[in-house]
Amino acid sequence: MSEPDKALLRKAVARAVAGLTATGRLTIVEVAADGMTVFRIHRDDNGRPRCHYWSSSWEDLTSEQGWGHESSRPAVLRAADPFSADEVVLVCSFPEGAEADRALAWLSEARPAAVLPSDGPVTAIVEDVLASDPLTRSYDLVVLRADHASGRLRLGSKQLFPIGALPGTRAEVAVRCEPGDAYGTAFAVVTWQGREPRLLSVHSARLAPGSYLLTAELVRPGKVRFGGVPELTRDPRGWDDLVAAAPAQLPPRAGPAHLICAVEVCGPDAKVEERLSRVRQMVSHLSAELADLLRVSLVTYGAHSYDDRSAGEHPVEVAAWQVTPERALAALEWLEERGAITEGYPYYPHAAQVEDMLDAVARRLSTAERVRTVLLTVGDRPPHPARTNRSLILPCPRRHDWRLLVGRVQGRPDTLLAAICDREDTSPHPVWRRLGADALAHLDALDIRGLAADLGLAAPAALPIPFPLLDETE
Amino acid sequence: MQSDPAQGPPAHDIAMWGAPGSGKTTLLAALNIALMRRKDEWKIVGSDAASSDYLIERTNALSSGKIFPEASQSLEHYRWTLVGPAERQERRWLRKARPTPPLTIGISMVDAPGGLFSAGPLHTANGSGVADDLRRRLMDNLVKSRGLVFLFDPIREFELGDAFDHLHPPLTRLAEKMLEIGELRDGMLPHHVAVCITKFDDPRVLETAQKLHLLDSAPDDEYGFPRVTSEDARDLFRALCEVSASGNADMVVNALDQFFHRTRVEFFVTSSIGFYVRPHTKTFDWNDYQNLLPEAGKDLRIRGQVHPVNVVEPMLWLGRRLAAGGPR
Known part of the structure; x- marks a missing residue:
């Protein structure tokens, strides 16, 4: 193919492809010495030009009857199908051939179109045009x-x-x-x-x-x-x-946080040890997540003593308040060494100073502070009521009302309540559902990472961003 | 406390009656403490050494040890005498006034294991023959007595609902015996019955009385304890029967009405241990009145001082009613 012919053909094909609408059809028929090739081009859903082509030899098209038979013309037109296209381009790459001339004449007669000369395969030109077609959609x-x-x-x-x-x-x-x-x-x-x-x-x-x-x-x-x-x-x-x-x-972004761990330290030694161990895990995990953005407070509470034989009960103890994780872990170590408190024995067996703990925490929490604060209570006993009631649990000697105090802590801005309850039965006292309003876990099935994520203190491990x-x- | 040999055998027997655990033994001990706390001269005197020892032991357990007396394990027959203040006659002419003997009410109490009254089999270490013998002796005492203290434990009734089971079988047998010896009067048993609704100190009982507006206070009560008068006690009894676990408690009232003259039945709302009072305030506190203290792995203890509520009144009422009716 001479360069001017080739350029002319490419330009014509490119123009025809560029003019293809979303539903348009372009047919290019190349008539050659041994047969013809039909290129059917359309745009797909993405506006990309797609081309299907097929070739037919003159023998196939004229069958055994020869060119003179009346069936040859419809066979050629059927193979090229120029009628279903919006635009037709006819290309002749063998101008001296009688079969080619006759086929071109039939095609031109059926669908008038300029016949472009070509002395080489059109396939390469069509492929090149399609590959360099400018985008019709972004x-x-x-x-x-x-x-x-x-x-x-x-x-x-x-x-x-x-x-x-x-x-x-x-x-x-x-x-x-x-x-x-x-x-x-x-x-x-x-x-x-x-x-x-x-x-x-x-x-x-x-x-x-x-x-x-x-x-x-x-x-x-x-x-x-x-x-x-x-x-x-x-x-x-x-x-x-x-x-x-x-x-x-988005997974919540971890930011500055104040973790208050309130631990019940009365009851069996093994239980107290386990509770403190879980607190250690939590503080260590969050320390790794938040580093110096974390402040930790440690509060312990035991049981009241109502028995006049007792030397006096062990009060709520604030072992650390808003300290670095390192200092909190050091305070925790001391609590672990001490173990369960026995002071105040015989102490009340069915409840603990939860309400006193809440009072101590509520008093210390500043309302001006705008840092995410989490009160994590670890224990299993219910609180004492403010006054004698049908629960038969003796009232708090200081008349603290756990319901009011939970509400006061919960009502503080950006303050969440979490609890790890190790009660044996499946239905903990309603207070544990209040204390664990934002996250309630059982000591034996505790997912520290999940708990921290639930409280917005760390990114959850399993939230994919695909x-x-x-x-x-x- | 020593027995008074001059008293002789008591004129009237009062039998205690109630389901196991309804507080019969505790009521006995509380009776002594209550009498000692009264500002009059009423006292209880044992009629024999065994009765005095029993009283001392149970009273000490309740007041000093702050533990509940052990429940009766065998049929015991104790005799005491309630001794009241001496009455002085007025001088007549020049005659010197002579002090009259103090008012005494003879009380004989039969303390028996609660289960002995029930309809079911009684399990004793000595077999069913012993149980039959105990039942026979107990029935004899019921037949001889003319005063009954029937203890109704509303908490037990709420949880177990077996008051009727422990009342009806012996009541039927008692009626049978009394009919046999011709002691039924107008088709009724001749006994006076003090129905003691126990555990008034329990918040569930006190709150029920409060909701029904049945609470009153005695002006001369130094602690200001709430109380339910005998006039209102029957209403409280009916209300408590409505929450019976078995739903049979209403039949307790009906059974009492069927077997006893209405005028011979009186209701008392009682508490053997009373309400807790703070030592420094010595006043009843609605916020903190529970006088029971649980201990890990142990039975309940009594938290503070024992201030029995309304435990003397049923005895005095029975004693006076029996005395008014004369000896049998």
């Missing part, structure tokens, strides 16, 4: 947009390539990746048809959490190559699967 990257104030996540898109972008165009997007789901983080490209996204491609990889400068290169219509992240593999999920995987909320994150401010 290509967007699927992202999660995060509103850090509310923690809300919104599934959205970030444009990579606008309409008209040509292969070879590159784009950069700064994203943050968090631990993803089973597929890792998905890099999905969509086009938009009105308000409806159309999935073009999905590739994913398990990435280390962090910020990435993602590069995207438009290789050809329908193919985007990503860089700046480890190698991606094809992801088999469809659009609905991807949407279902998107969480609605898409790149884009800050709303960006």
Whole structure:
């Protein structure tokens, strides 16, 4: 093919492809020495030009009857099907052939069109035109947009390539990746048809959490190559699967916190030891999560003594208040060495100084402080009521009312109530449901990490973010 | 406390009656403490050494040891005499006034294991023959007595509901015996019955009385304890019967009405240990009146001082009613 002919043909094909609408059909018929090749081109849902082609030899088309037989013409027209196309381009690559001339005449007669000359295969030209077709729809990257104030996540898109972008165009997007789901983080490209996204491609990889400068290169219509992240593999999920995987909320961001551990230190030694051990685990875990953002208070309480044979009960003890985790752990060590308190024996066996503990905590908590505060109560006994009632538990000697005090602590801004109850029966006293209003766990089945996450003191381990994150401010 | 040999055999027998654990033994000990706390001269005197020892032992357990006396394990027959203040006659002319003998009410109490009254089999270490013998002796005492103290434990009734089971079988047998010896009067048993609603100190009982507006206070009560008068006690009894676990408690009232003259039955709301009073205030406190103290792995103890409520009154009422009726 001479260069001018080739350029002319390419230009004509490119013009015809560019003019293809979303539902349009383009047919290119190449008439050659031994037969003809038909290229049927349309745009798919993403606006990408797709081509199907087939070839028929003259022998197949004329059958055994020969060119002179009346059945040859319909056979040629049936194979080319020029009537179903919106535009037809006829190409002749063997102008001296009688069969080619006759076929071209039949085709021109049926669907008048200019006949472009070609001295080589048209396939390469069609493939080249399709591969360099400018985008008819923009290509967007699927992202999660995060509103850090509310923690809300919104599934959205970030444009990579606008309409008209040509292969070879590159784009950069700064994203943050968090631990993803089973597929890792998905890099999905969509086009938009009105308000409806159309999935073009999905590739994913398990990435280390962090910020990435993602590069995207438009290789050809329908193919985007990503860089700046480890190698991606094809992801088999469809659009609905991807949407279902998107969480609605960011995991709570850990910030400054005040953890108040109130521990019941009466009863069997083994139980007291276990309670203090759980508190140690909690403080250690949060210390690793929050470092110097954490302040810890330790309060212990035992049982009242109503017996005049007793030397006097052991009062509520504030072993540490708003200290660093290190100092709290040191105070805890001292409590562990001391073990269960026996002072005040014989002490009341069916309740403990929960109400006195609440009073001590409520008195110390400043209402001006705006730090997330968690009161974690560890024990199993109910409190004493403020006055004699049908529970038959003797009233608190100081007449503290646990209901009022729980309400006072709970009503404080950004203050949560958590409890670890080790009561044997399955239905703890209602106070434990109040003390554990925001998180209630059993001593024997305690997930420290989960408890901390429930209280917003640490990010949950198991909340996947399966898409790149884009800050709303960006 | 020593027995008074001059008293002789008591004229009237009062039998105590109630389900096991209804507080018969505790009531006996509380009776002595209550008499000693009274500002009159009423006292209780043992009629024999065994009765005096029994009283001393139970009283000490309740007052000093602050523990509940052990329940009766065998049929015991104790005799005491309630001795009242001496009455002085007025001088006549020049004659010197002579002190009259003090008012005495002879009381003989039969203390028996609670289960002995029940309809079911009684399990004793000595077998059923011994149980039959105990029942026979007890029935004899009921036949001879003309005063009955029937203890109704509302908490037990709420939890177990067996008061009727422990009342009806012996009552039927008693009626049978009395009919046999011709002692039924107008088809009724001749006994006077003091129905003692026990455990008034329990918050569940006190709150019930409070909700029914049945509470009163005695102006001369130094602690200001609430009380329910005998006139209102029957209403409280009916209210407490409504929450019986078995739903049979209403039949207790009906059984009493069927077998005894209404005028011979009086209701008393009692507490053997009374309400807790703080030593420094010595006043009843609605916020903190429970006088029971649980101890780990042990039975309940008594928290403070024992201030029996209304335990003397049933005895005096019975004694006076019996005395007014003369010896049998």
